[in-house]
Amino acid sequence: MVRQDCGSCHGMRLTGGLGPALTAEALTAKPPEYLQAVILHGIPGTPMPPWSAMLTAPEAQWIAQQLFQGFPLEKLEK
Ligand code: HEC
Numbered sequence: 327m328v329r330q331d332c333g334s335c336h337g338m339r340l341t342g343g344l345g346p347a348l349t350a351e352a353l354t355a356k357p358p359e360y361l362q363a364v365i366l367h368g369i370p371g372t373p374m375p376p377w378s379a380m381l382t383a384p385e386a387q388w389i390a391q392q393l394f395q396g397f398p399l400e401k402l403e404k
Pocket of ligand 1 (some may be wrong): 331332333345364365373374
């Protein structure tokens with residue numbers, strides 16, 4: 327789901343596209359709370375949409391943690 331929906335803008339390997347890269351290297355400087363807030367509420371004035379209609383807060387937190395640790399792309403393919 328993250329690869330499909332987020333990948334359409336952030337790149338299929340989340341290395342960037344219309345939106346910035348979401349790789350662990352690109353995000354290490356950013357707190358997980360910030361990532362969760364961005365995922366839930368989007369960034370006003372940019373194409374980054376809010377996901378609160380589709381995701382719960384714990385789900386957004388989970389995605390933030392996965393991104394932070396380096397998204398396990400290989401695991402998703404299995
Ligand atoms: C419609 C295109 C689009 C989709 C779909 C999208 N994003 Fe984004 N996202 C963006 C753009 C554009 C930005 C940069 C906004 C800006 O200029 O600050 C962004 C920024 C972000 C940031 C902040 C990155 C940073 O370095 O500050 C995070 C985190 C993020 N997106 C996560 C996600 C996640 C997770 C998903 C899937 C649930 C997702 N995005 C889906 C377009 C998108």
